[in-house]
Amino acid sequence: EAQVTQNPRYLITVTGKKLTVTCSQNMNHEYMSWYRQDPGLGLRQIYYSMNVEVTDKGDVPEGYKVSRKEKRNFPLILESPSPNQTSLYFCASSLLTGDEQYFGPGTRLTVT
Amino acid sequence: DAKTTQPTSMDCAEGRAANLPCNHSTISGNEYVYWYRQIHSQGPQYIIHGLKNNETNEMASLIITEDRKSSTLILPHATLRDTAVYYCIVRVGGDSWGKLQFGAGTQVVVTP
Numbered sequence: 001e002a003q004v005t006q007n008p009r010y011l012i013t014v015t016g017k018k019l020t021v022t023c024s025q026n027m028n029h030e031y032m033s034w035y036r037q038d039p040g041l042g043l044r045q046i047y048y049s050m051n052v053e054v055t056d057k058g059d060v061p062e063g064y065k066v067s068r069k070e071k072r073n074f075p076l077i078l079e080s081p082s083p084n085q086t087s088l089y090f091c092a093s094s095l096l097t098g099d100e101q102y103f104g105p106g107t108r109l110t111v112t
Numbered sequence: 113d114a115k116t117t118q119p120t121s122m123d124c125a126e127g128r129a130a131n132l133p134c135n136h137s138t139i140s141g142n143e144y145v146y147w148y149r150q151i152h153s154q155g156p157q158y159i160i161h162g163l164k165n166n167e168t169n170e171m172a173s174l175i176i177t178e179d180r181k182s183s184t185l186i187l188p189h190a191t192l193r194d195t196a197v198y199y200c201i202v203r204v205g206g207d208s209w210g211k212l213q214f215g216a217g218t219q220v221v222v223t224p
Contacts, residue, residue: 004155042215042217043156043212043214044214045212088153090156100146100158101158102158103155103156104155106153106155
């Protein structure tokens with residue numbers, strides 16, 4: 001089944017403890033992206049990648065890192081999480097940048 | 113990308129057609145109209161997109177006015193599972209960013 005998977009789905013952590021949220025797609029998509037969703041602010045793009053080893057900042061990249069060493073994986077790294085990064089995170093992928101995007105199920109992160 | 117205006121919410125009776133309007137009066141000639149929906153904190157789901165012509169797929173129909181300043185998403189026979197937030201987005205097709213700028217969307221509630 002074609003899908004985008006994220007792990008973990010739920011995470012509660014403490015300020016400053018490094019964490020990684022994994023994202024994987026099995027559709028051989030070139031384009032991948034991370035969004036965060038907050039009440040009243042909607043979905044905002046954090047980082048995106050147009051292919052392996054090609055990444056760029058979205059609208060809200062501060063406090064996040066990403067890497068794209070393989071086509072299928074696009075992990076989101078929070079080196080030193082802070083409470084303002086408490087949010088619902090979505091990974092998305094598409095075959096090409098202009099195509100419809102497929103979204104993962106989301107990761108709900110709480111930083112205390 | 114052009115901004116869009118959608119009603120905040122609308123109700124629809126199960127089995128009836130749901131017509132969701134979207135205004136995009138500043139749309140450019142090379143910008144497409146995309147529709148996504150999000151069912152209660154799940155990952156957004158692509159529905160349909162179009163440039164000028166009306167489009168139809170297994171989920172919905174998209175009607176774009178001749179001047180392209182507005183469009184309507186039609187769910188032909190709404191079911192309870194169609195209750196979701198529907199997002200109308202305009203963006204350049206095949207642009208190098210692939211960013212989707214989500215607005216507040218329309219909360220659609222389908223009632224029995």
